Amino acid sequence: MKVGCALALATALFAGVAQAQPGSSGTSTSSAFCDRTQPLTAGQQDRSLQFAAAVRDELNAQGDSAALISRSGLDLSRFNIRYSHAAVTWRDAGGGWSARQLYYACDEERPRIYDQGIPGFVTGIDDTSLAYVSIVKLPADEASSLQRASLDTPVALHLLAASYSANSYPFSTRYQNCNQWVMEMLAVAWGDLADGDGLRGRAQHWLQEANYAPEPVEVGSHALMFASIFVPLLHLDDHPEDDRLAMKLKVSLPSTVEAFVRERVPGSERIEVCHDERQIVVHRGWTPIADGCKPGEGDRVISFD
Numbered sequence: 001m002k003v004g005c006a007l008a009l010a011t012a013l014f015a016g017v018a019q020a021q022p023g024s025s026g027t028s029t030s031s032a033f034c035d036r037t038q039p040l041t042a043g044q045q046d047r048s049l050q051f052a053a054a055v056r057d058e059l060n061a062q063g064d065s066a067a068l069i070s071r072s073g074l075d076l077s078r079f080n081i082r083y084s085h086a087a088v089t090w091r092d093a094g095g096g097w098s099a100r101q102l103y104y105a106c107d108e109e110r111p112r113i114y115d116q117g118i119p120g121f122v123t124g125i126d127d128t129s130l131a132y133v134s135i136v137k138l139p140a141d142e143a144s145s146l147q148r149a150s151l152d153t154p155v156a157l158h159l160l161a162a163s164y165s166a167n168s169y170p171f172s173t174r175y176q177n178c179n180q181w182v183m184e185m186l187a188v189a190w191g192d193l194a195d196g197d198g199l200r201g202r203a204q205h206w207l208q209e210a211n212y213a214p215e216p217v218e219v220g221s222h223a224l225m226f227a228s229i230f231v232p233l234l235h236l237d238d239h240p241e242d243d244r245l246a247m248k249l250k251v252s253l254p255s256t257v258e259a260f261v262r263e264r265v266p267g268s269e270r271i272e273v274c275h276d277e278r279q280i281v282v283h284r285g286w287t288p289i290a291d292g293c294k295p296g297e298g299d300r301v302i303s304f305d
Contacts (some may be wrong), residue, residue, distance in 0.1 A: 005186035020021065044128040047275065047304055052119040054280045055133050055273050059097050059118070062137045066090040066147035068182070068261065069099055071125050071255035072132040079217055082288070083134055086179045087121065088150040088260060100150050102178040104164045105235065111164040111176060112154050132145035132274040132295060136258055139267040142190060158199045159184045165235040170207070170214055170252050171202045172238040179252040183207060190264070210264065214256035216248035262286060277300070278301050 022193060035182055040048065067090075070083040087101035096209055099121045103114045114125075125131040138146065161168075165175030170183065187193060187203035187210070236244055261268050272283040274293035280302040283289040295301050 034042075040123075040128065043266045044074065048123050048125075048128065048131075050055075050302075050304055051131060051273070051275045051280055052122040054275075054282065055122060055135070056097055058135055058271050058282065059091070059275060063140075064091050064133075065138070065140065065143035066150065067138060068136040068257065069121070070257070071121065073124050074126070079141075079219075079289075081217070081253060081255070082132055082178075085124070086182045086231040086257050087116075088182060088185060089118070089121075089145060090147050090151065100156065102160065104174065107175060108233040109164065109196065109232075111160060113153075113160055113181075129277050130275070132272060132289075132293070134254060134259055135260065135271045135273070137269045137271070138261070138265060142265050143270075146186065146189040150185050152195070153194050155188060155199070156176050156185070157283075158183060158195060159188065159203065160198065160208070164233060165238065166233045167217075167235065167239075167249055167251050169238040169240075170212070170250060171204050173240040174203070175235055176200075177252060179254060179257055182257055183252050186261070187259075193220075207260075210260075212256075212260050214250045214252055215259075216243065216246075216250050217253075219247040258286075266270075275304075 004266075042219050053070075059069075064086055066230060068086060069089040070086040072082055073084040076084060085101070088263045089099045091097050098117065101114055101116065101121075102111050104110075105112045122131070122133065125133075137143075159181060161173065161176035161181075163175050164177065165176055168175035168177045168180055170180055171211055178182075184200060184203040184207070185272035187206040188199070191203070191206040191210075193199065193202055213274070241250055256272065262270070269284070270286050272281075272289045274281050274283070274289060276293045279295075281289065281293050281295045282300040282302070283296065284298070289299070290296060
């Protein structure tokens with residue numbers, strides 16, 4: 001069984017404190033990150049498939065190379081976070097789109113690289129009534145170099161840390177989360193970094209030189225910071241002491257990935273695709289779509305069949 005950043009981050013931040021309270025059941029905390037799969041009703045499955053088709057249509061319109069894709073997870077609005085799981089998506093020779101991403105393998109208790117079709121990627125969104133996907137289309141040169149690097153399996157694996165942390169610090173090789181793996185892949189692709197020893201460290205150095213500086217997540221609670229003692233996928237020992245004391249943790253998120261790409265690659269374009277229980281909305285531009293997947297002027301609306 002596997003778990004993505006969306007679930008790991010949300011569970012770590014919200015469930016961790018409850019699990020740490022006296023009188024808790026004592027059940028292994030790892031199970032809280034993994035045993036979350038809920039069977040979909042026929043209506044939910046139908047909406048999910050129509051949503052996946054709309055996402056695929058937007059990807060098809062961009063051409064034959066790679067793009068960045070992110071999805072929403074559990075509700076992280078408390079931390080002003082809409083997206084929590086990023087991946088690299090590419091179009092294969094058969095015309096289908098897949099997403100290469102880092103997942104936490106629960107049974108093995110370690111991170112792994114996992115390829116998944118777009119319907120599966122979309123179905124991984126926990127909220128079946130309100131879901132968001134963000135796509136960042138890249139100019140041809142940047143897209144091609146990202147595709148080559150991300151599909152180079154030895155490189156992809158050499159960028160994979162041995163230990164996972166949902167809130168990993170971007171400039172330490174001790175841990176890694178899914179979005180940090182994407183950032184380091186961008187560094188390899190766009191920094192033309194050679195494979196070999198110390199690849200993660202060299203990728204992080206390139207990111208620092210390229211002014212990658214994630215906005216800190218304001219934790220806002222000593223209890224949530226304390227939860228790292230009890231939650232297996234949440235760590236603080238890689239973060240600078242000043243950040244820990246200020247309860248402001250720098251973490252790679254889809255929003256920080258996109259902000260970096262927007263700044264570094266002026267020709268990149270962003271598309272949001274979301275749905276509620278009635279319709280799908282396609283929104284273009286770097287300004288976020290309104291909360292609740294409410295269409296604005298110029299947005300395309302697709303009613304569910």
